[in-house]
Amino acid sequence: MKKVLILLIAFSNFLIAQEVQKVEVVRTDDQISNLFDELGTNEIKLDLVDLIAFPAFDITYEKIKNPYSSFGASLFLNLTSDDGSLNWTDQFSFTPFYRFYFFNKEDYGGKGFFAEVFTKFSSYNYDVEYYNNNPDPTQPGIDYWEIVTEKSFGIAPGAGIGRKWVNKLGWTFEINIGVGRFITNAQMEDAPRPGVNIYSYRPEAIFKGGICIGKRF
Numbered sequence: 001m002k003k004v005l006i007l008l009i010a011f012s013n014f015l016i017a018q019e020v021q022k023v024e025v026v027r028t029d030d031q032i033s034n035l036f037d038e039l040g041t042n043e044i045k046l047d048l049v050d051l052i053a054f055p056a057f058d059i060t061y062e063k064i065k066n067p068y069s070s071f072g073a074s075l076f077l078n079l080t081s082d083d084g085s086l087n088w089t090d091q092f093s094f095t096p097f098y099r100f101y102f103f104n105k106e107d108y109g110g111k112g113f114f115a116e117v118f119t120k121f122s123s124y125n126y127d128v129e130y131y132n133n134n135p136d137p138t139q140p141g142i143d144y145w146e147i148v149t150e151k152s153f154g155i156a157p158g159a160g161i162g163r164k165w166v167n168k169l170g171w172t173f174e175i176n177i178g179v180g181r182f183i184t185n186a187q188m189e190d191a192p193r194p195g196v197n198i199y200s201y202r203p204e205a206i207f208k209g210g211i212c213i214g215k216r217f
Helices: 002-018 029-039 046-055
Strands: 042-047 055-067 069-078 088-102 112-132 145-166 171-181 196-198 205-216
Touching: 042 046, 042 171, 046 055, 046 205, 055 205, 069 205, 112 171, 145 205
Parallel strands: none
Antiparallel strands: 042 055, 042 205, 055 069, 069 088, 088 112, 112 145, 112 196, 145 171, 171 205
16 A cells, blocks of 8 residues: 555656646836846947948947937948049948837847937038030140049938847847938039039938947946
């Protein structure tokens, strides 16, 4: 009888050990806020694409307002005077933005997929091609074909999307892309004299994008 009782107790313990209880952990908004507060609400990042391609210095400051939104600004400075084969290029720009983050409950705040609105203020160079259909060697000015580099300033509102990853040490990796349109480019170049045709590369739209590495603090 004692052996049978021992066997029954052992069998009951075996059944209890085999039972698996699934526990789902859901983080509250307060817990998420605490997580991103531990990492910090300020972030500095550098665009690697502009640094390699131009080279240019493109740095961004972002302030994490709450787990769901942020704001900040990017500063772009072209480090070379040689524009190569480009028909227009930024020399300097300042781009404030506001972002909305969309993420799952298990993520840190200010991380994941985002959408943003921005306004780009930029100083840029662009090329103007002059074609003289009837060159007159007795008159000074443009011969058959000439390219002139002009300078201008523009304001371009726009929107974009992107994604950000953040590790537990506060290092960030971001990919973003966006488009905007200049609202200050109504003026056109004037022909220096009759018979000269003009093709201007003054931009009407802008592309905004990059691959950034940063640090949150």
